[in-house]
Amino acid sequence: MNIPSSIVTLLVGIFVTLASLWYGQNHGLMPVAASSEAELVDGLFNVMMTIGFGLFLLVEGALVVAAVRFRRRPGDEGDGEHLEGNIPLEIVWTAIPAVIVLGISIYSFDIYTRMGGLDLMNHSMAPTNAPAMQVAYQLKGGAAPLLAEAKAGMGLMPGQDESSVLSIDVKGLQYAFIFNYPNGIVDGELHVPVDRPVELNLNAQDVLHAFWLPEFRIKQDMIPGQDTKLVFTAIRPGTYPVVCAELCGPYHGGMRTQIIVDSAEDYATWVDSRLTAMAAGDRTIANLPKPPADRTETEYLNTFVEPMQLAVAPESLAMLHAHAHPSN
Ligand SMILES: [Cu+2]
Structure with a gap:
């Protein structure tokens, strides 16, 4: 045939x-x-x-x-056909x-x-909390330049309403994420309502971390002294991992938590329950990696760093304690 x-x-x-x-x-x-x-x-x-x-x-x-069609047949000892160049084929x-x-x-x-990647072009951002960096930029350029003020990262999608945004501050430290919600709630897990734009203001306390939400397809560096941000809208209720994607120390692999996407009602219920607990005097940060009952935070963290001959940064502990006892 x-x-x-x-x-x-x-x-x-x-x-x-x-x-x-x-x-x-x-x-x-x-x-x-x-x-x-x-x-x-x-x-x-x-x-x-x-x-x-x-x-x-x-x-x-x-x-x-x-390989099949032009294979060497039995008894064929000759050279292959000489071919040189094919202009139309090369153009194609x-x-x-x-x-x-x-x-x-x-x-x-x-x-x-x-996705809002160009959002920082048309926004005047809050100034960074990094005086040293601002000074460095100012020494070079004279007037305060754009970089010292703008936050790198994903912004609102075009057309999204800025007033509907839920803004949450995220601090990365060795080895946890700490989420500060607008109404004073502090948590080790990220709770967000579905179908509402969420803005995360990212900052690192000690070293570079990276805030990664694989199911949300977004990731952003967390940089000491330079705020960054991520804006996203969850569309699917559920619980998904939050992962540190920057090798940040010996316990980097344990630096994860979860994001819980709730319906608007469930989110409001969660906020209420946390506010009630805070009003009742509960000042602990919920859902941080927990030390066993018989050990202090320092002892617990040291079990990860002692084999590497490192010490827990005192600022990290101070940070945890500052959140645990904000009245002090
Ligand atoms: Cu990290």
Whole structure:
């Protein structure tokens, strides 16, 4: 049977296209998408997986076909045919990747903009709490420049209402995240209501940390002396991990907590329960990694750092205690 090669090419093209489109939607590489930002990022990621899988099929397919079809036959001791250059083919395989890369770069910039990545351009941010850094910038540039005031990170999505934003301060320290809510609640876990933009103001107390929400597809450095921020909108109630993604010391691997996405009513109930507990005199920070009952915080933390001949930074403990006894 002799099928014309144009038909074979057409069939291969249809198969590769359909297989790539299917794989782009069914690769199963991402955890659940729990924020509106995650849907945008996944859209971009799926397009890249579609293109990448199509290229994989074409390249590996050509390799397998060539290995079988042009294999050395028994008794064939001759050289291969001499081939040199093919200008139209070279133009095609240069132009196609160029178009793909250009397309992905435009699409990814569009996603970045829609996620609020350019928000810091049109906002005047609260000044950083880093006098040393401001001085450094001012010495160089004279007038206080943009960088000392703007917070790097993701802002509001275009069109989102600034007045609806729930703003939470997050402090990273060896080895915990501490969340300060607007009404004075301090917690070791992040509680947010669903479908409402949340702004996290990130800061580190001791060393570089990175605040990562894998299910929300966002991550931001936490930098001592330089505030950063992340704005996101949770779209799926549930409990998801919060992970430190910057090697920050010997117990870095234990620097995780969770984000609890509640309905608006459940979130209000949680706020009320915490406010009631605080009014009753409970000043402890809930949900921090807990030392066993027979050991103090220092002893507990030292079990992680003693083998490395390191000490717990006294400021870290002071920070915990300052939150535990704000009246002192
Ligand atoms: Cu860390």
